[in-house]
Amino acid sequence: MALDNKLAELLGTRGWLTGDDTATYNRDWLNKYGVPPIGVARPASTEETAAVVRLCHEHNVIIVPQGGGTGLVGGSVACETQAVILSLSRMNSIESIDSNDFTAVVGAGLILEQLHTELTKHELMFPLHLGSEGSAQIGGLIASNAGGSHAFRFGTMQDLVLGLEVVLPNGDVWDGTRRLIKDNAGFQLRKLFCGSEGRLGVVTRAVVKLYPAPTQTTTALIALPTIDAALQVGRSLRSAAGELMTALEFFDDNILKLALQNIPDLKWL
Ligand SMILES: Cc1cc2nc3c(=O)[nH]c(=O)nc-3n(C[C@H](O)[C@H](O)[C@H](O)COP(=O)(O)OP(=O)(O)OC[C@H]3O[C@@H](n4cnc5c(N)ncnc54)[C@H](O)[C@@H]3O)c2cc1C
Structure with missing residues (x-):
């Protein structure tokens, strides 16, 4: 069976888009880069993401992970037609917010502004702010190691991520969802994925570090x-x-x- 048909069978009509339905995913923020891909995969879970990656790996097809598409260097769109765009936008849940250990577990497709809004209800904050926060997603922010206006005080994304779950290029799932600040057990592998622009795997979930919201x-x-x-x-x-x-x-x-x-x-x- 062709890859197209296998992905359609795996993901259904909401999860596998082709032809004109891919138009909003094909071009970058500046409308400068991007050619139409084979299709856009929109998995709804880590398992589906892993299955998509495995199929593309078997068929030797390029995978382009895509977050909010706000990157300005064309990294989230296809540069040749034999590619699958893998959009994380359906994996946008806030799984938990822990006010005791100041952490949140979120899906890679969560839009940054939605995290900010939710945290205000808990008198907490996630100190990453940038002009694209209404569209940029946690996975894209991690993959580009985003900084923003508060970086000199709180660091970049690699300083704000405590744990990650990543689908590796062969479809295996790496569970690095640790949540300790004082985490000195072995290599800090999560930091490798920060700034990797999707080249080492697809980020599916993250444990992020929170701070008390300022009162003034x-x-x-x-x-x-x-x-x-x-x-x-x-x-x-x-x-x-x-x-x-x-x-x-x-x-x-x-x-x-x-x-x-x-x-x-x-x-x-
Ligand atoms: C108005 C504006 C202001 C900006 N200000 C800043 C700023 O102050 N600081 C800053 O650092 N950047 C800034 N940017 C750039 C951009 O917003 C950031 O790079 C942002 O982190 C990209 O997130 P995104 O979800 O849109 O990712 P995308 O653009 O979709 O993707 C960016 C890269 O990450 C990869 N990727 C996306 N999701 C995943 C995933 N789940 N797993 C693995 N790889 C993935 C893509 O393949 C691509 O290589 C700005 C952009 C705009 C338009």
Whole structure:
């Protein structure tokens, strides 16, 4: 049986898309990269993901894992037609939130903003913030080792992930869903998958590190004459505020001009 038919039989009509139904998955965020693949697999579980990977492996077909498709380097779309896009978007559950050990177990397809929203109900936070958080998924954030505006205080995704479940290229499932902060047992294999862009396997579940939500926050915009002045102010603020300062971002005149030209509702008061 051809791969197409086997995947249709395995995943059903919700889980295996071909032809025009793949249109929204085929091109990247900038509409710059991507050719139509054989089809888009949308497994609903780790077992289905493993079965898809096994079949593609047997048929020697390229697999492109896809999260929210917000990556800007074309990594989540096919660059040749003999490929299967493996979208994690149906594996988007929040399995558990533990306020005692400050962890959450989530599906790789969970959108970051949905995690933020849910955590506010528990007075907890996950300290990763970036412009694409309304679409980017946990698996994609892990695979690209995303940073964002809070990275200098909380680190990048590799510092925020305690455990992972990954489907390896031959379809085996690696269960590394540990949840310890003081985890010094053997190699920290999970870190290998952070930033691997899907080349070492498909992330299916993650245990992420949470923090207490702050009771108060303040944001300041400081206008400075030179880059050197910005560096000095940044250094002083970090020394004075220590862990209380959670984000620091910089933009110059050119970026401001571009933003004012291109974002219709933006006004400079
Ligand atoms: C407006 C905007 C602002 C951004 N700001 C930042 C920023 O501040 N910091 C930053 O680091 N990035 C930023 N990005 C880039 C992008 O949002 C991040 O790279 C994000 O982590 C990608 O997540 P995604 O779910 O969209 O992944 P995708 O774009 O779908 O995929 C990215 C890569 O991960 C792989 N992948 C996806 N899911 C999995 C999985 N489950 N298992 C294995 N591999 C997988 C894909 O194959 C691909 O190689 C920004 C993008 C936009 C559009």
